[in-house]
Amino acid sequence: MEVREHNGTSFYSYLAEEKLMGSRCESCRALHVPPRPLCPACYGNEMSWEEMSGIGELIAFTTVHIGTNAMIAAGYDRNNPYCAGIVRLREGPAISGQIIGVDPSDPESIAVGTPLRATFLNRGDDSGNFLAFAPVD
Amino acid sequence: MSERRLGRGVAVVGAGMTKFGTFPGRATRDLFVDAFQEMRGSVDRGLDPADIEALYIGNYSSDLFEKQGHTAPIMADWVGLAPRPATRIEDACASSGVAFREGLIAVASGLYDIVLVGGIEKMSDLPTEQVTDTLATAGDAIYEIPAGFTFPGFYAAMATSYMARYGATPEAFMHVGIKNHDNGARNDKAQFGARISDIMASKRARAEAKGRPLPDWADEIDFLRDERANPTIAWPMRLFDCSPISDGAAALLLVAEDLVPSFSDRPLHIIGSGQASDVALHDRSDLTSIRAAKLAGDQAFAMAGLSPHDVDVAEVHDCFTIAEIIATEDLGFFPIGEGGKAVEDGRTALDGPQPVNTSGGLKSKGHPVGASGVGQVVEIWQQLRGEAGDRQVADARIGLTHNVGGTGQTCVVHIFERRL
Ligand SMILES: [Zn+2]
Numbered sequence: 001m002e003v004r005e006h007n008g009t010s011f012y013s014y015l016a017e018e019k020l021m022g023s024r025c026e027s028c029r030a031l032h033v034p035p036r037p038l039c040p041a042c043y044g045n046e047m048s049w050e051e052m053s054g055i056g057e058l059i060a061f062t063t064v065h066i067g068t069n070a071m072i073a074a075g076y077d078r079n080n081p082y083c084a085g086i087v088r089l090r091e092g093p094a095i096s097g098q099i100i101g102v103d104p105s106d107p108e109s110i111a112v113g114t115p116l117r118a119t120f121l122n123r124g125d126d127s128g129n130f131l132a133f134a135p136v137d
Numbered sequence: 138m139s140e141r142r143l144g145r146g147v148a149v150v151g152a153g154m155t156k157f158g159t160f161p162g163r164a165t166r167d168l169f170v171d172a173f174q175e176m177r178g179s180v181d182r183g184l185d186p187a188d189i190e191a192l193y194i195g196n197y198s199s200d201l202f203e204k205q206g207h208t209a210p211i212m213a214d215w216v217g218l219a220p221r222p223a224t225r226i227e228d229a230c231a232s233s234g235v236a237f238r239e240g241l242i243a244v245a246s247g248l249y250d251i252v253l254v255g256g257i258e259k260m261s262d263l264p265t266e267q268v269t270d271t272l273a274t275a276g277d278a279i280y281e282i283p284a285g286f287t288f289p290g291f292y293a294a295m296a297t298s299y300m301a302r303y304g305a306t307p308e309a310f311m312h313v314g315i316k317n318h319d320n321g322a323r324n325d326k327a328q329f330g331a332r333i334s335d336i337m338a339s340k341r342a343r344a345e346a347k348g349r350p351l352p353d354w355a356d357e358i359d360f361l362r363d364e365r366a367n368p369t370i371a372w373p374m375r376l377f378d379c380s381p382i383s384d385g386a387a388a389l390l391l392v393a394e395d396l397v398p399s400f401s402d403r404p405l406h407i408i409g410s411g412q413a414s415d416v417a418l419h420d421r422s423d424l425t426s427i428r429a430a431k432l433a434g435d436q437a438f439a440m441a442g443l444s445p446h447d448v449d450v451a452e453v454h455d456c457f458t459i460a461e462i463i464a465t466e467d468l469g470f471f472p473i474g475e476g477g478k479a480v481e482d483g484r485t486a487l488d489g490p491q492p493v494n495t496s497g498g499l500k501s502k503g504h505p506v507g508a509s510g511v512g513q514v515v516e517i518w519q520q521l522r523g524e525a526g527d528r529q530v531a532d533a534r535i536g537l538t539h540n541v542g543g544t545g546q547t548c549v550v551h552i553f554e555r556r557l
Contacts, residue, residue: 008279034280060424062293063372064285069270071285078368084285086294086419094419096277096284107372112301130283 006035006047015129018120020054022093023047033093053090054118056133061085061112063104074123081105087116087133101134140439143245143410146394149553150401151180152518154387154511157503158328159261165199165208166215168386168508169257173216176253176388179518181402184390186216190249192223193240195233195256196507201271203259212255227507229275230456232256233387234510234540234549238410240391241551250396254389256508260382268382272506275543277417289379291418291544292457293371298424299459300373302474307373309477311361313458314377314500316486321497323487323528328383328503333357340366378458383503387511389518402557403522405514405536409443409552411436418544425474427545430467434539437550438469445469448491448552449533450520452513454541455498461485464539465493468550487528495520495528510540510549521555 004010006023011034014021022033027044033052038045064071065081076082083099098121102110116133123130153175155168177184194209205211213223226236233256240254260268272288286294299305314333321327322335331339337352337360344351354360361367367375390400397404413432418424438444445468453468455461462476470491471479479485485493496502496516499509517536519525536553 011280060294060298060418062286062290062297062374063369064287064290064293065369065371066265066269066287066289067285068273068282068287069266070283072266076285081369081372082285084290084294086424096281096286096417096419098285107369112297 004049006037008034011035012128015120015131018129020052020118020131021049022052022091024050031091031093033089033091033095052118055136056087056089056116056118058099058112058114058116058133059086059088059094061099061110063107063110083110085133095131097131097133099134100132141436142440143241144247145245146406147241147244147391148394148397148401148404148406149389149514149518150392150397150404151176151184151390152388152515153177153179154326154508154515155385156326156328157383157385157505157508157512159382160384161261163384164203165196165205165257165259165386166211168259168384169212169255169388170215172255172386172388176390180390180400182400184400186218188251189218189221189253190251191221191243192218192253192255193236193243194223194225195236195510196225197227197229197232197258198271198274199257199259201274203262208257212257218253228547229542230454230504230506231510231540231542231547231549232507234513234538234551235412235547237389237511237514237551238412238549241407241410244391244393250393252391254391254511255386256511257386258505258507259384260505261384265382281417281419287371289371289374289457292459293374294418295424295463295544296373296459299463302425303477305477308358309462309481310373310378310458311358312480313455313461314361315357316480317455317494317498317500320487320495320528321501323526324497324502327497327501328381329497329501333360333377374457374459380456380499380504383505385503385505385508385512387508387515389511389514403555405518405521405553406556407551408554409437409441409550411440412547412549415546417546425463427463427467427541427548429545429548430464430539430541430550433548433550434468437552441552443535443552447535448537449535450495450517450530451491451493451537451539452496452498452516453493453539454509455494455500456504456541458500460541461493461498468537468539487530492530495525495530510538513538513540514551517553521553
């Protein structure tokens with residue numbers, strides 16, 4: 001397997017391959033998602049890539065009516081809001097992602113605790129895949 | 138962590154600020170000159186600016202807001218203080234709270250006796266969508282912003298986590314906005330010096346003048362629930378849950394305690410200081426509290442030898458209404474999960490037992506991000522000196538400021554005492 005640095009560039013290159021990847025510290029076995037080159041728990045710097053199941057649970061969210069420029073360019077606006085959230089993965093770490101398959105115009109229908117599965121979202125330009133989560137059927 | 142002490146006592150002997158608002162055509166340096174002049178006039182026994190030895194300037198992002206980097210030496214120049222050392226501190230919305238702490242540390246160390254601490258920001262030159270992106274850079278540009286998080290979105294996410302855990306409703310957040318607008322209406326430096334009820338009345342008057350049907354809001358909460366009157370920005374944060382886009386500057390004079398008699402009859406002694414950092418929002422085990430705020434508060438209370446209920450008046454970082462509720466819990470004013478009920482019960486009102494954000498807070502006074510931390514100290518200066526006019530907390534002796542950067546990756550807390 002090719003060696004990829006444990007950083008954001010590699011994280012997104014894995015997302016382009018539809019893989020959600022984290023860094024496993026070889027010294028203390030702590031798991032880091034997003035990946036990182038230095039373990040804050042033990043200062044170990046031997047990391048190995050580990051693919052996440054993508055299964056998790058929504059722990060916080062918002063429906064955004066005034067979005068970032070990138071999201072406005074992707075077609076979202078006040079009349080077409082999107083949901084952004086934080087998802088705790090089954091493996092332990094939590095990560096931010098767009099939440100799809102929910103109704104952002106009815107935020108009270110979206111619940112903390114909802115089981116979710118990772119999906120890989122292309123926002124219609126050449127900027128690659130973004131991490132998203134959708135409710136588990 | 139062992140209890141930390143200052144090397145020697147330091148006091149605030151001068152304080153000034155511009156009105157917070159939007160000031161087309163005026164750059165940060167112009168605003169800073171005004172704040173400096175007001176600060177100079179506030180020094181009881183006068184200030185010869187030549188005595189100032191160094192400057193510490195809080196500034197979040199003049200680089201993006203007004204395409205001006207390297208702002209500290211410009212501020213020094215514009216108030217006639219070049220070639221003194223001038224240092225810019227950037228910790229997002231906590232920039233000038235941290236600049237204040239750096240100035241404090243510099244004097245406490247004995248390196249300087251007299252320093253100027255400032256805060257500056259000029260946000261209103263940019264179109265709103267670019268302000269949104271600029272503020273979002275206080276989050277994690279690699280892992281948080283691509284998810285679609287905006288700055289209101291981060292705090293909205295904390296709010297949903299808080300609601301899920303404690304059963305709070307958006308109405309609790311609305312009560313923070315109502316209170317802070319009530320206070321800001323008593324502050325001529327506030328960007329929005331109008332009560333929510335005043336805003337409702339003016340909207341009714343406008344509808345009447347245009348011959349449109351009169352809105353029939355039963356009360357302020359009813360108005361704030363109206364999507365047309367109070368649109369959602371990032372649910373559950375609506376327009377009146379969010380601090381505005383603001384321009385402003387503020388300035389303070391800090392001196393070693395043994396020099397106080399030559400400057401001031403009524404100084405503010407800085408008796409507690411704390412600061413902490415934290416990880417990105419998604420890396421935290423708890424989203425209903427800001428760990429850096431708890432740690433900074435604990436450090437400041439330990440240094441001061443005080444407990445939360447000794448505080449007579451507090452300025453806390455209400456960039457969003459949920460942030461004030463979390464702040465009042467993190468600082469120990471109220472038990473965890475009860476900050477929302479406390480504001481609904483009026484406990485943090487001007488005439489309540491624990492007044493919070495008597496200035497109107499960032500919500501009503503305005504939030505020129507890099508100026509907000511020093512602006513909070515200006516309010517405590519007025520309160521402890523009995524100069525706060527009709528928002529005066531009677532006999533205030535102990536004041537506190539709580540200034541948060543980003544989503545709580547930085548927090549800095551200070552405690553002040555009036556001894557006379
Ligand atoms: Zn490790």
